[in-house]
Amino acid sequence: MRDAGFKHWDCITPFPVHGLDKAMGVKRSIVPRFSLAGGILGFCTGMSLIWWTGAVDYPLIVGGKPYFSPMFAFPVAYELTILFTAFATIGGMFFLNGLPKHYHPVLKYDQIKRGMDDLFFIVIESRDPRFHATNTRTLLEKAGGTQIQELEA
Amino acid sequence: MSAHTATVSAALPASSTASAAGRALTIGLVGIALTALGLFVSDSHGVAMSWLVGITFWTAIAIGMLMLILIHHIFDASWSVVLRRQYEHGLAAFKWLALLFLPLLIVSWLKPGFIWNWMDLNHELHGHGTVGTDVLYLKKASFLNPGMFTGMTVFFFLSWMWLAARLRKASFTQDADGSVGWTHVNRKTAAFGLPLGALTLTFAAIYWVKSLEYHWFSTMYGVWFFANCVRGALAVGVLIMLWLWARGDYKGILNNNHWHSIGQLSFAFTVFWAYVTFSQYFLIWNANIPEETFWYNLREINADGSPNQWKYVGIIGILFGHFVVPFLFLLSYKHKLNHGKMRFISIWILAVILLDICYNILPALKDVHGNALPLFNLNLLWTLTAVVGIGGVCVWAYLRSFPTTKLIPIRDPRIGECLTHHE
Numbered sequence: 001m002r003d004a005g006f007k008h009w010d011c012i013t014p015f016p017v018h019g020l021d022k023a024m025g026v027k028r029s030i031v032p033r034f035s036l037a038g039g040i041l042g043f044c045t046g047m048s049l050i051w052w053t054g055a056v057d058y059p060l061i062v063g064g065k066p067y068f069s070p071m072f073a074f075p076v077a078y079e080l081t082i083l084f085t086a087f088a089t090i091g092g093m094f095f096l097n098g099l100p101k102h103y104h105p106v107l108k109y110d111q112i113k114r115g116m117d118d119l120f121f122i123v124i125e126s127r128d129p130r131f132h133a134t135n136t137r138t139l140l141e142k143a144g145g146t147q148i149q150e151l152e153a
Numbered sequence: 154m155s156a157h158t159a160t161v162s163a164a165l166p167a168s169s170t171a172s173a174a175g176r177a178l179t180i181g182l183v184g185i186a187l188t189a190l191g192l193f194v195s196d197s198h199g200v201a202m203s204w205l206v207g208i209t210f211w212t213a214i215a216i217g218m219l220m221l222i223l224i225h226h227i228f229d230a231s232w233s234v235v236l237r238r239q240y241e242h243g244l245a246a247f248k249w250l251a252l253l254f255l256p257l258l259i260v261s262w263l264k265p266g267f268i269w270n271w272m273d274l275n276h277e278l279h280g281h282g283t284v285g286t287d288v289l290y291l292k293k294a295s296f297l298n299p300g301m302f303t304g305m306t307v308f309f310f311l312s313w314m315w316l317a318a319r320l321r322k323a324s325f326t327q328d329a330d331g332s333v334g335w336t337h338v339n340r341k342t343a344a345f346g347l348p349l350g351a352l353t354l355t356f357a358a359i360y361w362v363k364s365l366e367y368h369w370f371s372t373m374y375g376v377w378f379f380a381n382c383v384r385g386a387l388a389v390g391v392l393i394m395l396w397l398w399a400r401g402d403y404k405g406i407l408n409n410n411h412w413h414s415i416g417q418l419s420f421a422f423t424v425f426w427a428y429v430t431f432s433q434y435f436l437i438w439n440a441n442i443p444e445e446t447f448w449y450n451l452r453e454i455n456a457d458g459s460p461n462q463w464k465y466v467g468i469i470g471i472l473f474g475h476f477v478v479p480f481l482f483l484l485s486y487k488h489k490l491n492h493g494k495m496r497f498i499s500i501w502i503l504a505v506i507l508l509d510i511c512y513n514i515l516p517a518l519k520d521v522h523g524n525a526l527p528l529f530n531l532n533l534l535w536t537l538t539a540v541v542g543i544g545g546v547c548v549w550a551y552l553r554s555f556p557t558t559k560l561i562p563i564r565d566p567r568i569g570e571c572l573t574h575h576e
Contacts, residue, residue, distance in 0.1 A: 018575055028486065036484070064441070071438055074431065 008125040012106070012115035031092045038088025039081045046077030105151045169400075174552035181545020184538045185253075191535040199518055199532040201260060201268050206514050207539030208257070209361060210385075210507050211547050212250050213378065216354050217386025218243040219313060220379070222320055223350060226336075226343035232414050234571035235406055235561045239393045240386065241324050244317035245554040246547040251310035253543055258303055265299060271367045272299050279523040289368050297367055302360055309353045316346045324562055331564035354379055362510075365517035369448040373433035380426035385506050387419045388499035395496050402560055409490055410574045416489025419502070423483060427476040451516050455524040462527040466512055475505040507540060 011020060050073035054060065059067050070077075094100075106112050106123055115121050122145065124136055133150070140148050188207075191200045218240040225233050257268060266273020266284075274285030284290050290297065319342045327335040355375025363374050371377075394415070397403040437445045452463040479502055488494045516525035518532070526532070562568060 032486070063439075065439075071435060074435065 006124055006128050006130055008128040008131075010123045012112070012121035012123065014115060014117055014119070029093075029096065031089060031096060034088045034092025034095075035085050038092075039085040041088075042080040042082070042084025043077045045084065046080035047073050049073075049080075050076055108151050109149060111147070170552050170555050174549050174555075177545050177552055178549040179545070181542050181547075181549055184540075184542025184545055186542075187538040188535050188542055191538065195531050195535065198267065199526075200535045201257065202514055202518055203532055203535035203539045205257060205268065205361065206507070206510055206536050207543040208250065208254050209514065210510050210540055211246070211543045212254075212357070213382045213506070213510070214385040214389055215243060215246050215250060215547070216313065216350070216357075217382035217384070218389070219316060219320075220347070220350050220354075220383060221386050221390075223316075223343040223346045226320075226339045227347060229340070229567070231567040231570035232411060232574040234565050234567050235403075235411070236390055236394065236415070238324070238558070238560070238562050239397070240390065241321050242551050242554040242558075243386075243389070243547075244313075244321060246550040247310065247314045247317050249546050249550050250543070251314065253546065254306065254310070258306060261299060261302070269302070269364055269367075271297050271364065272302070279519075293367065297364055305356060305360055309357045312349055312353050316342065316350065319346075324565075325558050327564050328559050328562060333566055336566055351375070351379070354382060362513050365514060366448055366451075368444060370445065371433050371437070371448075373429055373436075376429045377426075377433060380422060380429050381506050381509060384419065384422045384426055384502055387415060387422060388502040388506075391415055391419070391495050391499040395492055397560075398492065406561060406572065408574060412492075412495065413486070413489050414574070416483060416495065419498075420480070420483035420489075423476065423479045423502075427480070430471070430475075451525050452512065456522050461525060462529060463512065463516055463525055466508065466528055470505060470508045471512060474501075475509055479505075511536065 011024065013020070047070065051068045055067035065072065111119065122140065124131060137148055188200065188204060222237055222240050225237050260267055261269065261272055266276045270276045271284050271290055274283065276284045278284065278287060320339060323335040323338045355378070358375050358378035363369065394403060394407065398407065434449065437449060452467055453460065454464070455461050479498055482488055482498050511528065515528065518526040520526060
């Protein structure tokens with residue numbers, strides 16, 4: 001399927017298959033980009049929060065320290081880095097994988113639950129530019145597929 | 154000449170460790186001889202401090218290896234089984250490190266106060282009496298005295314050598330008899346070895362390094378030392394993996410996930426080191442009590458308020474070199490899988506650990522005004538020869554142990570899981 005150039009397709013397997021991502025041509029997730037952006041945003045938020053409250057909006061001398069120093073702003077910035085990174089990672093993951101998804105056309109297939117038990121499925125969506133009702137069926141048959149079904153979205 | 158020997162060793166991988174070990178020992182002895190020569194060229198006090206830097210650096214790496222093996226056993230880890238064998242070879246260095254520490258002990262008894270000034274009760278403090286009349290010393294005297302120092306140092310090395318011998322024997326014997334009982338023995342060793350290792354490395358850091366300024370206190374010191382130990386051992390682990398990969402031994406054994414895992418651990422301990430080191434600095438900065446701040450002041454300004462070299466060592470070398478650069482570098486997944494990049498960052502980390510140890514030890518050398526002597530003086534040369542000298546002996550000990558066993562612990566119960574390690 002990967003070599004046939006399909007993009008909108010997926011596998012349903014009863015257990016994690018090692019090397020499946022590579023066989024499907026799935027690249028590493030870009031969630032880390034979201035995490036990094038969240039981390040940088042968190043760090044800057046923490047630093048500017050302490051700077052703005054302590055040195056701009058309400059300058060107050062505490063313990064003979066300067067109005068602002070990255071030293072005491074650091075614990076806050078550090079915590080917000082972690083918090084925002086976690087938010088961005090979780091949020092980015094849900095954004096990219098489209099969960100929670102309450103409906104998918106494969107649910108119309110009465111045997112689909114066996115994909116969690118003892119059957120392996122390949123799903124090819126008709127919105128894929130390379131999709132063609134008969135050719136795709138032939139391709140799946142050639143790949144050794146049985147019980148090939150067309151489902152209505 | 155060196156190119157010639159390299160070709161020979163590449164052609165004969167099986168027998169090359171013997172000649173490589175010989176070369177390492179030669180380099181080690183030359184380094185030690187050059188450091189000894191330094192005693193006649195420059196101030197012997199400075200050379201002794203350089204030797205302390207060298208011995209602390211390499212002992213830290215050996216302790217890090219010991220702690221990583223113990224952590225491996227206590228967690229029943231699987232991915233690190235193949236690397237554990239190389240660390241077990243690394244532990245062979247402890248007895249030689251103990252031997253090389255001996256000159257410092259002998260000098261301490263022959264000339265008390267020469268290295269650790271509190272050993273000499275008549276040592277003049279800068280502007281307020283002698284050590285013997287100093288209340289801050291007298292309160293600590295039951296802990297800081299030459300007898301305790303010697304006894305504890307002997308105890309540290311005996312503990313490490315004993316733990317090393319137990320771990321090595323169990324692991325090496327398992328290769329032959331395949332008994333799973335050895336894994337259980339190691340797990341028990343880890344259960345009591347971890348607290349023993351944690352306490353001994355903490356006290357070693359306090360006696361050998363922190364007591365150079367015996368007025369100072371920091372509860373983070375042992376943790377700081379531990380973080381450096383483990384980072385050093387991980388960096389050396391990466392270099393060993395690269396070496397065995399280049400030789401061909403590790404081809405087919407390591408996959409991407411092993412490289413990813415050790416990269417992740419290096420990254421985690423980079424953050425851990427930064428957390429601990431920053432906490433120590435931040436708490437002292439925030440409390441602003443003279444008994445504590447003097448230690449950082451000594452590493453920042455001279456008595457007249459002008460900045461000294463250690464200030465820039467702290468900002469550029471410690472803050473950026475030790476944390477920011479490895480942190481950003483190791484964030485990337487691709488960097489962790491790239492052998493060239495991991496080699497670069499591992500050597501980098503070893504260099505900054507050395508700098509960190511210099512930062513902690515060398516400012517104890519002071520001029521007549523009580524200012525710390527700068528990093529860049531002739532003494533740095535003896536520091537480097539000491540590091541190369543002691544390092545040569547450690548590498549020799551590793552290479553001598555290397556051919557005595559199988560490359561990987563083939564009958565470890567977790568070896569199958571290790572070889573098929575996945576994310």
